[in-house]
Amino acid sequence: MTQTVGFIGVGLIGSNLARLAVDAGYRVVISNSKEPASLSKTVEDLGGEKVVSADTAENIAKNNDIKLVIVTVPLHVIPSLIPAIGGLKDKIVIDTNNYYPLRDGHIDVLDYRKLTTAEYVAQYLDKSAKQIKVFNNIWAIHIQPAANRDPASQTCLPVSGDDDEAKKIVRKFVENIGFATIDACSLKDSWRTEPNTPVYCKPYAPMLPEGLSEQEAVRYFGSHAAAPLSEDRVRTLISTATENEPVGGIFDPNSISSRASALASSQNR
Template sequence: MKVTVIGAGAIGGNLAAKLSTAGHDVQVADARAAEATDAVQGRDVIILATPFGVAGQLAGLFALVPAKTVVIDTANYYPHLNGQIEAVDNGAVDSVWNAEQLGRPVVKAWNAALAETQRTRGVPAGTPGRLALPVAADSVEARRVAMQLVDDTGFDPYDAGTLADSWRQQPNSPAYCTELTLDELPAALAAADRAKDAAIRDSVPQRFAALGANPTLDDIVEMNRAAHR
């Protein structure tokens, strides 16, 4: 597939590298650069690897993108990083709000794995213990495309339903950055609690600081798991 990744940070870099290795035609564009206009034309998939809240700034760019192009949103809302967004704080689902700002439907994928998990723990399909990632979208076809790409990056894709259900994979739910297998992920999604998970999300700076100066990936995953015990 022809894939454009907008955003060249850790997540965007990981996805571009993994998908290119899997044989896809991958371009990377900076959301603030004029080159993004050309990079979103004639593509099958556009992956937004940008901070939460940036989507509204890209609405004009995406007005030029054909409706058949699958758009995948990887962003997560953290008030201490993104600033308070009243609509989301008052109950709007993060990804639904992002889609409204962008002006078109999106798929939610890759948001529920840490960047280092994405970079180092993807393995071929069929490998025992392979980690799974949830994928949510209103379009069955767009969800199918995104699930295939998740598989290509080394993770078992799990059909997590519609975009309205994607709050179950947002920060800091039991399914969020806890490195679960395909057998374990459904129960974690079902256990999500919006009020509790938001409170855990907002305590991340304090809990992260308690890990010390150089926490490992396993330390961070355990911190996320422990918050739900």
């Protein structure tokens, strides 16, 4: 039986992961903050109704055939959305979130490191949900170009969580869609993979060839990824993270990553 994966949120991260999941043989059910009919073009773009369907987040949460749910909504949406759909009871939840104060508003427990972002999200999940954090340390635009289903040439992503069995299931999914993985750390230590740490995004970004125009550089950055990152390299980067860096990511609309993401978003509509 084909495994079905649910998606709550299909922005750049969600749509890229959904495409990889379909390519790897999974069936996917996608949702956004609007009516399912608003996703008809996305359904077609991802492969059509034989492999993709649109539904509400509430129905995904209630569907007993969907055991794995990927949550890719902004952090500030979590406190209202997740309790409203029942806390994703009995689901394995892939949490891709990071904290961006300019987007999410300042959250004291995060600003003062009383909780990690993952622990903050966990407050709103049902106690039966198994939360695993991954895909939060790679820019969405690099998910597609970095993915490779050949195990010999996969780039490595860290996977954080407290439930060993759920972590094993998520790692298998991540590997099936194109990435090597390591068991990185607990949710309490998952700050080591978040903004301003050595393993966050930059190691997965390509080096720009010389001589590109500004527009060419933006396009190249958004369509290429760095050479595959080894498991040993990821472990080393995680181990060198410190709590001396600022908490939370910063949006710079003029940065090449932001401009490449904006271009990809416009093309994805």
